[in-house]
Amino acid sequence: MSSALYDIPGPKALARHRLYAWITTALLAALVGWIIYMLIHTAQFESTKWVPFEYQGIQRLLLTGLANTLKAFIWAAVLSLAFGALFAAGRLSEHRVIRWVSTLVVEFFRAMPLLVMIFFIFIALKVEPMMALITGLTLYNGSVLAEVFRTGVNSVSRGQGEAAYALGMRKTQVMTYILVPQAARAMLPAIISQLVVALKDTSLGYLITYEEFLYNGKLIATNLDYDLPFIPVVMVIAPIYIGMCMLLSWFANWLARRERHNPKTKGTPVATTPPQQI
């Protein structure tokens, strides 16, 4: 609330704010009311559309979908962390050729739309859907993570590395004992925010017929026997997706907050601006 735009309100301003608050609340209530009216009006709460969710087969279908989504996410997360570490090391390398190649790879995969890569792997290279999805996610998120790692390591103050070299440590030792542990602390929130992106993007598997959560939801939604329950399916699936992502985002925020109050890192600037979560 402390923004440069507003002063501390006096009695008149408070009364005005209360009026605005009432108007907003009334408008929002009207909007919610209209949505509920439309839902009832278009018969979204009819039992034909909701009964299928009681069938065991349907529940199993949704659960396998969810499991497939999580499977793709975990694979993609682990692989992109490895990919990111590898190419961050490449970009920090002292050999010019390795540096150039890594920069080229990272910048290319960051610039390409993820879906174009996934389609390319799926259609042109004829890879099966799950592998195509995981590969695409790994290439894209791994490249973004490589940048996160690189800026994180670079943000550790120079004296740390220099002191370690002065003590006679080797390059690898400086990296693993001095730079990475300090960088990791500051980078963790940014890494987890990027994993949220990976989790969200597993739903692209829907477009290449990978049997994940959304795809299985569509199978139910397009069933004529259940009277095409598109909206009920969205009402079931969306909260689960959003809930999972929010949980992970919340964890990242919690870590970031804890880092800020941690006496060990107090005073050291947090390395990276969290990446754009897109």
Next chain:
Amino acid sequence: MNVLLDNFSLYGKGFLGTLELTLYAGVLALVGGVIIAGFRVSPVKALRVFGTTWVTVLRNTPLTLLFFAVLLGLPRFGLRLPFTTFAVLALACYTSAFICEAVRSGINTVPLGQGEAARSLGMTFIQTLNLVVLPQAGRAVISPIGSTLIALAKNSAIAGSFSVTELLGTYKPLNELGYSIIWSFIWIAVGYLIITLSISLLFNVLEKKMGVVR
């Protein structure tokens, strides 16, 4: 090379489709994002709650799910619009959440004293906003808005899978015509690179012109 020359009109159509999606959704998202950011910093609690909910929900929604809900769900809801309009709306809503966060953090970079000084000089709210806060906040948000718009251009590829004409969708007719699938993808990639690189060039120029070191 042949793939591009033989099907120039097809590629052109897809390229223009992507450009159109990006442009319309970008403008809508900018307007919406600024409005929602205004809500989020306002002293009225109801507006703040609405803004926060909007941003939190949309930032944590997979875009594919949003497309599914808007393009396939809303028609069942009694709303019938052309698919392109729906796609623009879905992209704009999604992107507006990220624009809002960029703008809000831009406003938050303006030190409190700036607003206090402006008010103590007798400036009205509009004057404070126009002459003091926005010029400073605007500079801070140029580069995050640039990367958000680049992401928007890349995200528009999803629309192609929901029968909207855009660049990625061109691979399908080409595949049926028997052209080399790898080359058709290479030209699609070049198309996207042209769009994203021009956006990033534009914003680099803007930043050089307007950005200041603080």
